[in-house]
Amino acid sequence: MAVESKKERSDVSLLRPDCRPRLAENLLQGARKLHAASLSAPLRSVGSGTVLIRPDRPSDGLFHLYRGWATRTRYWTDGRRAILSIYVPGDVIGIESALLDRAPDEVVTVSPAMIHTIDAGTVANLMTSPPTATYIAWLISEAQRRGDGVAGAIGRLDARERLALMLLDFHERLRRRNLASPSSYVLPLTQQHIADHLGLTIVHINRTLHWFRAERIVDIEKHIVTIRDLDRLRQIAMADRALGGAARRTA
């Protein structure tokens, strides 16, 4: 698989003026503005299974998930489905579809949730300010990067690797927001959700989780994930992704 070409590959090198600082400043400013807009937006409490975004309709705006989890799902006619992304508390929902005239996917809460709702008009106003527009573009970039990680994993990693990657990903995201202890967190997803997210079946998820428990690596009980061997989990997840194509070639 993926045999490396030995042919020399040329490179495009360009002059790169240092415009990063200004970009970083813009992003920070945009983040503050969006955050402020979110805080002043109405906060509502919704139940599990609430549809936040309906596919093939223009978006109603942005949702800032203050508490609870949600999934973005795509369906096929025969009932197959794929969960393309999973939102944890603190995430912004709807940026991907805010600019599209029809949302490609359905977003549904998978637990009771509290959300700030920024209506479409306000979003349109925010886009008129360069810093917030830039920040929103950055948010979408980040979302895409995350999605690419999952896509690559589904395409090239086996069930254990995918599951390890997902569990670690949730752990890191929650830790960053102080919503997880060093070795444990709450995961309000069913095994069916996990299966649809990782491109596997519920039966295989169940067996793989069983293996993780038997190996004393990760234990999931009652939607509580307990990481017993973080190093081993990281090793399985191949967290050490190669830093580059060319750098990896040692022959």
Add this chain to the structure above:
Amino acid sequence: MAVESKKERSDVSLLRPDCRPRLAENLLQGARKLHAASLSAPLRSVGSGTVLIRPDRPSDGLFHLYRGWATRTRYWTDGRRAILSIYVPGDVIGIESALLDRAPDEVVTVSPAMIHTIDAGTVANLMTSPPTATYIAWLISEAQRRGDGVAGAIGRLDARERLALMLLDFHERLRRRNLASPSSYVLPLTQQHIADHLGLTIVHINRTLHWFRAERIVDIEKHIVTIRDLDRLRQIAMADRALGGAARRTA
């Protein structure tokens, strides 16, 4: 798989002021500006295998692919790789990583190409204009939507469906730019590229293509794709994706 819950799902309905026209106008204006910037940017001719974006480095700016194809690839330490997106003539390369401080993936041309190169400084300037910033955000959204399609396909469709979907996708994108006849186009990818893009092996791609030819649906010879039975191809690709989760439930 994907058993539907019979539990009633509540809905969030919001007031939705009609801000679409202004958004559309902004997008159009942004598109024109970016297009102009692209046209006034230097045009260069590069060979196949040219590295346009190196992973883990800040991006050098944007590339407008005027002629030729390119791939965006992610590598693992053990040599596995995933081609996360494929760029055809007319596509803009580098928007996904323009705002990130390190590009997640490597972008390489897979055929001789001609590209307009917009340097990072110019891009930073473009971001200060709301219409172009909005347009760039829209471009990233579109890119993500496309990536989600591939991700979902890899997770839930089999080899024939994935291949059919990919061949149709290329056909439509090229047709939109008048770069393909109604039933044929040039595809400068090797079977290894296709395999890495669809999460399969080169051997299986080869066998599936053999089947497509035997069934007189699609014929690929010398990098020329000839569609012999478009209806059947569409049928295999399940192009008729469900329009929504709830609408599909008939029980």
Add this chain to the structure above:
DNA sequence: CGGAGGCTTGAGCGCCATCAACGAGTGTGG
């Protein structure tokens, strides 16, 4: 207490990976 949703486990099989080998086409240097 009955029903629904979710979890668990067993048996069998199929899609796709792996390993291996070969041919065609192309560029390269002796």
Add this chain to the structure above:
DNA sequence: CCACACTCGTTGATGGCGCTCAAGCCTCCG
């Protein structure tokens, strides 16, 4: 001009990871 290296495409044999089908269990809740 031919040997050589290299890439790409092609095909056969074999096996395994994960799917499918099926059944039983647990927990929660009206």
